[in-house]
Amino acid sequence: MEDKELVNLAMEAKKRAYAPYSNFHVGAALLCENGEVYLGCNIENAAYGSTNCAERTAVFNAISFGNRSFKKIAIVSDGDEYTYPCGVCRQVLSEFAPNIEVIMANNKGEFIKETLCELLPHIFSLKKHN
Ligand code: THU
Numbered sequence: 001m002e003d004k005e006l007v008n009l010a011m012e013a014k015k016r017a018y019a020p021y022s023n024f025h026v027g028a029a030l031l032c033e034n035g036e037v038y039l040g041c042n043i044e045n046a047a048y049g050s051t052n053c054a055e056r057t058a059v060f061n062a063i064s065f066g067n068r069s070f071k072k073i074a075i076v077s078d079g080d081e082y083t084y085p086c087g088v089c090r091q092v093l094s095e096f097a098p099n100i101e102v103i104m105a106n107n108k109g110e111f112i113k114e115t116l117c118e119l120l121p122h123i124f125s126l127k128k129h130n
Contacts, residue, residue, distance in 0.1 A: 001031055003113060006074040007105045013039035013054065014076055020044060026054035026077040030062055033069035038062035055089040059096065070097035076105040082112050090120040098123060
């Protein structure tokens with residue numbers, strides 16, 4: 001699947017964001033090695049710390065459906081800047097896909113791509129990777 005197509009799916013996921021507190025909507029689309037795509041949006045809570053980011057929602061969605069082989073993830077938000085994943089989401093991605101490609105888009109759908117290795121060098125892991 002083309003990067004742009006995955007960004008468009010992340011934009012669809014963003015429409016389902018539940019973000020009444022920050023009013024900052026985020027969507028993610030996670031492409032698995034077998035071609036399946038799992039979507040996620042941010043889900044906020046009155047107890048702010050209970051909020052779940054869009055990227056983790058997408059990852060947990062895929063895991064819940066039995067898929068743990070990830071190829072790339074697209075992230076989009078309301079922001080003018082490219083949407084970089086937060087540190088917690090980087091760590092969660094590293095658990096299952098230390099070499100995943102991360103596509104970061106802005107609200108216009110323009111995007112850049114980096115590997116998770118670039119975004120999170122020297123990861124903490126109990127597994128032997130690469
Ligand atoms: N958020 C994400 O969904 N992904 C990120 O990588 C950064 C932040 C969400 C969490 C919260 O609902 C809102 O954006 C503002 O921080």
